[in-house]
Amino acid sequence: MAQKRDFYEVLGVSKSSSSDEIKKAYRKLAIKYHPDKNPGDAVAEDKFKEAAEAYEILSNPEKKQKYDQFGHQAFGPGSGGQGGMNMDDIFSHFGDIFGGGGFGGFGGNSRGGAVRGANLRVRVKLNLSDIASGVEKKIKIRRAVPADGITFKTCTVCNGSGQISRVQNTILGQMRTASACNGCNGSGKMIDKRPSGVGADGLERVEEVVSVKIPPGVQDGMQLRVASKGNHGPGGSPAGDLIVSIEEEIHESLIREGQHLHFELYISFPDAALGSSVEIPSVNGKVRMKIDAGTQSGKTLRLKGKGLPSVEGYGVGDLLVHVSVWTPKSITGKEKSLLEDLKESKNFKPNPGKSDKGFFERVQDLFN
Numbered sequence: 001m002a003q004k005r006d007f008y009e010v011l012g013v014s015k016s017s018s019s020d021e022i023k024k025a026y027r028k029l030a031i032k033y034h035p036d037k038n039p040g041d042a043v044a045e046d047k048f049k050e051a052a053e054a055y056e057i058l059s060n061p062e063k064k065q066k067y068d069q070f071g072h073q074a075f076g077p078g079s080g081g082q083g084g085m086n087m088d089d090i091f092s093h094f095g096d097i098f099g100g101g102g103f104g105g106f107g108g109n110s111r112g113g114a115v116r117g118a119n120l121r122v123r124v125k126l127n128l129s130d131i132a133s134g135v136e137k138k139i140k141i142r143r144a145v146p147a148d149g150i151t152f153k154t155c156t157v158c159n160g161s162g163q164i165s166r167v168q169n170t171i172l173g174q175m176r177t178a179s180a181c182n183g184c185n186g187s188g189k190m191i192d193k194r195p196s197g198v199g200a201d202g203l204e205r206v207e208e209v210v211s212v213k214i215p216p217g218v219q220d221g222m223q224l225r226v227a228s229k230g231n232h233g234p235g236g237s238p239a240g241d242l243i244v245s246i247e248e249e250i251h252e253s254l255i256r257e258g259q260h261l262h263f264e265l266y267i268s269f270p271d272a273a274l275g276s277s278v279e280i281p282s283v284n285g286k287v288r289m290k291i292d293a294g295t296q297s298g299k300t301l302r303l304k305g306k307g308l309p310s311v312e313g314y315g316v317g318d319l320l321v322h323v324s325v326w327t328p329k330s331i332t333g334k335e336k337s338l339l340e341d342l343k344e345s346k347n348f349k350p351n352p353g354k355s356d357k358g359f360f361e362r363v364q365d366l367f368n
Helices: 006-011 018-032 042-058 061-074 087-092 094-098 127-131 270-276 333-343 360-368
Strands: 122-126 133-147 151-154 161-168 172-180 190-192 205-215 222-224 240-250 253-258 262-269 276-282 285-291 300-303 319-326
Touching: 006 018, 006 042, 018 042, 042 061, 061 190, 122 127, 122 133, 122 205, 133 151, 205 222, 205 240, 262 270, 262 276, 270 276, 270 319, 285 300, 285 319
Parallel strands: 122 240, 262 319
Antiparallel strands: 133 205, 151 190, 161 172, 222 240, 253 262, 276 285, 300 319
C-alpha cells in the first residue's frame, strides 16, 4: 500500500494557513483535476480524491487539531481521513466550496445516478479493553426502507436518470450541471403501486440490529462507516450509510496518550528503599512489577507492549508507570523516633548521581 502524503503537502499550504487559504488551495486543485476536465484520466481522478480528502480534514478545526497532533493515525478506516471518501461524499461538499448547488455536473449527493438516502449516525461507547483487542458490537437502529408490497416504475420526467441536466458557459468553458429531478426527487423511479397505509415516499420505519466490527486501537471521535445501513431515499433509491462514532470511556486508573498508557503508582518509603513487588492495572487485568531497592520518587518504569495497538497496525504502545513515594501526613511517636535516628545517617542525605535524572530530563525522555 502506497504511503499517504501529508495533507498540507497535498494542498500546498502550511499549518499556519488560514481557513480561507486552505479553501482557496483546494478550490484551485479541484478545478484543475475535476473529472469533467480530465475525462478518463485515472491519475487526475486520484489527485482529485486526494485533494478532497485533505480538505475534509484541514477545513474542520477539530479534525485539523487531531491531524496536527497524531497525523494520519488519528483517523481510522472510514473516518473521513483514511480514504473513506467516495465521489458522492466529495461532490456533496461542493456547495460550500463553489457556492450553491453542484459543480461540473454533479449536484446533490449522487454522481450520475439515483440520490442516496440519508446517513444514520450512532455513538458507541468502548472501554480500554475493547479498544485493545477490537470488538464486535450489536447496534439496534431504526431506518427507513421500502414498504412491503410497494412497486416502482421508471420516472417519466427524467427517464430514470434521476437528474435534469443543462449546459452553461463558465470561465472554464461549457460545463454540464445537473439537479435532482423534481418528478422523482432524484431517485429515477416513481411509485407504481402503493399499499394502503404507506406514505407518499413509499417508505416504512423498521428496527434492525446491525453487527459492527470495530478494529483495535480506535480513538475517541473516530468514525466507522457501515455501507448501505442508513435510510433509503424516496422511490426505493439506494440507502445511505450508518456512521458509527467512537466514544471512549474514561478508565478509573489508566490515562491514555495515543498508544501509550500512564499509571500513577504510590509506594511507601520502606518499599522504595528495600524494594518490593506490586500489581499494576492494565487493559487485560493485573500485571506484577518489581520495584528495585533504592527506587527514587518520580522515576518512570516502562512496561513494553502493555499499551494499546495502532489502528493502522504499526505496533503496540507501552504502559508507563510513574512512581511516587508516599509521605505520611501524620506519624506516631515511635515512628518519629525511628526517623530522627535515620535523619542523622549520611546514607539518608540526598546524593543524586549521574544516573538519577531530574524532572526535566524525565520529561525529555518521554518525548524521545
